[in-house]
Amino acid sequence: MNIWARIAGWAALIFGLLYFILPLAGLFEFSLRARRGVYSFDAYAKVLADPEFQATFGYSVLMALVTIVVGVLIVVPTAFWVRLKMPWARPYVEFITLLPLVIPAIVIVFGYIRLYNTSSWLPLTGSVMGTNFLLAMGYTVLALPYMYRAVDTGLRTIDVGTLTEAAQVLGAGWISILGRVILPNVVPAVLSGAFLTFAIVIGEFTLAALLDRPAFGPYLQRIGANKPYEPFALSVIAFGITWACMGLIQLVTRFSKHTKAAR
Amino acid sequence: MSSMPQFRRPPLTWLGLLPFMIFVTLFLILPTVHIVIGAFQDRSGAFTLQNIRDLNTGTIPSSYWISVKISAASAALGCLIGFAMAAAVTFGAVPRWIKAPLTTFSGVASNFAGVPLAFAFLATFGPVGLITVFLRNNFGIVLARDLGFNILSFWGLTITYLFFQIPLMILIIIPALEGLRREWREAAEVLGATATQYWRMIALPILFPSLLGTFALLFANAFGAVATAIALTGSALNIVPIQLFAQIRGDVLGNPNLGYAMAFGMIVVTAIANVVYIWLRIRAERWLK
Numbered sequence: 001m002n003i004w005a006r007i008a009g010w011a012a013l014i015f016g017l018l019y020f021i022l023p024l025a026g027l028f029e030f031s032l033r034a035r036r037g038v039y040s041f042d043a044y045a046k047v048l049a050d051p052e053f054q055a056t057f058g059y060s061v062l063m064a065l066v067t068i069v070v071g072v073l074i075v076v077p078t079a080f081w082v083r084l085k086m087p088w089a090r091p092y093v094e095f096i097t098l099l100p101l102v103i104p105a106i107v108i109v110f111g112y113i114r115l116y117n118t119s120s121w122l123p124l125t126g127s128v129m130g131t132n133f134l135l136a137m138g139y140t141v142l143a144l145p146y147m148y149r150a151v152d153t154g155l156r157t158i159d160v161g162t163l164t165e166a167a168q169v170l171g172a173g174w175i176s177i178l179g180r181v182i183l184p185n186v187v188p189a190v191l192s193g194a195f196l197t198f199a200i201v202i203g204e205f206t207l208a209a210l211l212d213r214p215a216f217g218p219y220l221q222r223i224g225a226n227k228p229y230e231p232f233a234l235s236v237i238a239f240g241i242t243w244a245c246m247g248l249i250q251l252v253t254r255f256s257k258h259t260k261a262a263r
Numbered sequence: 264m265s266s267m268p269q270f271r272r273p274p275l276t277w278l279g280l281l282p283f284m285i286f287v288t289l290f291l292i293l294p295t296v297h298i299v300i301g302a303f304q305d306r307s308g309a310f311t312l313q314n315i316r317d318l319n320t321g322t323i324p325s326s327y328w329i330s331v332k333i334s335a336a337s338a339a340l341g342c343l344i345g346f347a348m349a350a351a352v353t354f355g356a357v358p359r360w361i362k363a364p365l366t367t368f369s370g371v372a373s374n375f376a377g378v379p380l381a382f383a384f385l386a387t388f389g390p391v392g393l394i395t396v397f398l399r400n401n402f403g404i405v406l407a408r409d410l411g412f413n414i415l416s417f418w419g420l421t422i423t424y425l426f427f428q429i430p431l432m433i434l435i436i437i438p439a440l441e442g443l444r445r446e447w448r449e450a451a452e453v454l455g456a457t458a459t460q461y462w463r464m465i466a467l468p469i470l471f472p473s474l475l476g477t478f479a480l481l482f483a484n485a486f487g488a489v490a491t492a493i494a495l496t497g498s499a500l501n502i503v504p505i506q507l508f509a510q511i512r513g514d515v516l517g518n519p520n521l522g523y524a525m526a527f528g529m530i531v532v533t534a535i536a537n538v539v540y541i542w543l544r545i546r547a548e549r550w551l552k
Contacts, residue, residue: 005458009356012347016429019344020372022394023380023426026387074286081279089280096287102537103295104487106504107526110511111294114301114519137290144291196374203377205490210511220378221494232386235379246371 024239031232043233052219053234060208060216063132064201067139068194071147074140076190079151080182083160097148100141109138109210131211138207143197150196154189155182188256192249199245203238299530301523314524321516322501323525330486330503331532333417337424338481342474344425345432353440366437369430376427381494384423388414415496423495424485431484432477439473439547476543483536487529503529 034042047053082090100108112134116124124130163185167177183190208215220238224231305311318324352362387393388406392414398404406412413419443466451461489504498505503525509515510522 002458005354006356008347009351009354012344012351013357013361016344016348019425019429020368023383023387026393027379027383029393030386074283078280078283081276085276085279093280093283096291099287099291102483102530102534103291104489104504104529104533106487106489106507106511107298107529108291108294110507110522110526111298112290113511115294115297137286140286141291144287199374203379205378205493206508210508217378217490220382221490224378224382224494225497231382235382235386238379239375239383242375243371246367246374249370250367 027232027235027239031229031236034229034233043229044237047230047233047237050230056214056216056219059214060202060204063136063139063215064198066136067143067201068197070136070140071143071193071197072190075144075147075151075193076183076186077178079148079155080160080178083152083155084164094148094152097144101145105138105142105206106210108141109207112138113210125211131213135207135211135213135215138211139197139201139204142204142207143193143200146196146200147193150189150193151186154186158182158185188252191252195245195248195252199242202241295530298523298526301520302527304520304523306518306520314518314520315527317518317521318524318528322506326501326503326506327528327532329417329501333421333424333502334482334485336417337421337428337485338478340421341425341428341432341481342478345429346436346474348429349433349436349440353437362437366434369433372430373427373434376488377490378494380423380426381491384414384419384426384495388412388419388422415499417500420492420495420500420502423491424488428481428485431481435477435480436473439470443469470547472543472547476540476547479536479539479543483533483540486533486536 029039031043032039032041034040034046078093082093113125116122116130116134118126124134160182163181164177167181172181203217203220204215205217205221209218209221216238220231220234223234302314303310303312305313318327348365351357352359352365385392388395395406398406404410414423447465447469448461451465456464487504489508492500492502492505493508496505498509506515507522507525507529510525514522516522516525
């Protein structure tokens with residue numbers, strides 16, 4: 001490797017790193033400016049004490065958990081069944097799970113609003129619980145590509161057929177096969193998908209705003225328009241959450257590598 | 264087993280997919296189909312192409328054009344910068360240990376879109392942002408006056424999108440770069456090729472489908488981004504997702520079916536980009552096995 005290639009490599013890397021670090025530094029610095037003249041965590045104290053923050057953040061966390069549970073309940077049995085009984089259907093199922101990457105979220109939620117409005121056959125947007133349900137389903141759709149891929153990759157590393165037969169010989173039904181044999185074997189994969197889902201849902205804006213639910217994303221956008229420093233403190237927190245979720249995924253993946261039996 | 268002809272039960276294995284099929288039908292397929300059909304209906308529900316024709320009226324064509332330009336610019340720059348960074352860590356221009364943290368960070372940054380990202384760039388390049396103030400105090404450069412730069416603009420949005428475009432490129436292109444075999448380079452060198460010739464005649468042609476495919480993916484990624492744009496520019500910049508957002512909120516176009524047509528247009532653009540991506544990916548995998 002000659003010297004010019006090295007210099008070019010370093011230049012590209014440093015430029016890129018500056019590009020990543022500067023906005024985060026700017027964000028952090030700005031969030032500390034709430035008190036005139038000195039850096040302080042005033043903005044953080046203010047937002048953390050804001051009851052609306054607590055309410056919207058709690059709502060988004062709850063939504064993320066519901067999304068994860070629904071996602072696991074739908075994805076794990078499906079991916080398992082496809083691998084066990086219908087391998088020919090795998091490309092089709094995979095294609096469907098990738099559709100949310102093709103169809104923009106704003107289009108999907110537009111469809112919800114028109115399809116499930118108060119005068120339709122399934123008036124979900126007519127009640128608060130119905131809208132919450134619709135939002136959770138929407139988030140599950142958004143998370144589908146990541147969840148399915150994570151779980152399917154996890155299933156690839158275990159011998160689904162043999163495990164199922166062994167469980168059946170011992171008298172297990174489908175529910176206990178899934179819950180006590182398959183799921184424990186793909187826990188790292190499920191956790192990876194779950195953390196990614198959490199990171200996506202916690203700050204999501206489009207679906208929550210258009211379905212008019214009190215989630216964290218719309219709250220952040222709203223106070224961004226009328227508070228000077230608080231939105232920046234909140235953004236730092238949001239970034240911290242994304243970072244924590246990704247860190248947990250790394251941890252889970254590394255952990256699962258160590259526990260895997262040597263072949 | 265007896266040799267009696269067995270009574271074949273109708274195959275019921277598909278029942279296992281039923282929950283999944285019901286879920287995606289209700290919450291993914293039907294809503295989308297509803298929009299697509301609506302795009303071809305008038306108010307009374309009769310078939311018409313008028314909505315599609317009406318896309319060519321008012322501010323709609325210019326909003327599509329700005330959206331396409333921003334998506335293309337951020338995808339192109341994202342590919343370029345991401346490729347340079349990925350190449351630097353893959354080919355050993357910088358120490359090897361940098362690759363693992365860079366991939367991890369890319370995983371974070373490619374998911375750090377939406378409202379918080381908009382605030383990060385406002386805090387950095389906004390009127391009183393870190394960089395803006397630094398340049399003004401130390402070099403007397405005022406971004407808005409001297410460089411004509413404004414964060415609430417075409418370029419402002421483009422450089423903001425780059426924050427998740429570059430990491431996505433890095434994540435996708437590193438495996439492709441690692442697929443370039445050492446033997447190909449050695450073979451080229453033995454035959455007397457220079458580094459430039461190797462890149463121009465061997466590496467780039469092999470990587471080309473990956474590069475173009477990732478470009479298409481980044482394009483679709485930027486085209487569908489709503490939250491960042493709304494939080495950053497409000498309604499200052501007339502791009503498709505913002506206009507569609509306003510239309511869904513309050514029927515600003517005064518014709519619900521025109522809103523369907525706009526949404527349909529978005530699906531068409533992102534679908535084309537994704538088909539290009541998938542097709543090129545299949546081509547790329549021929550070499551990178």
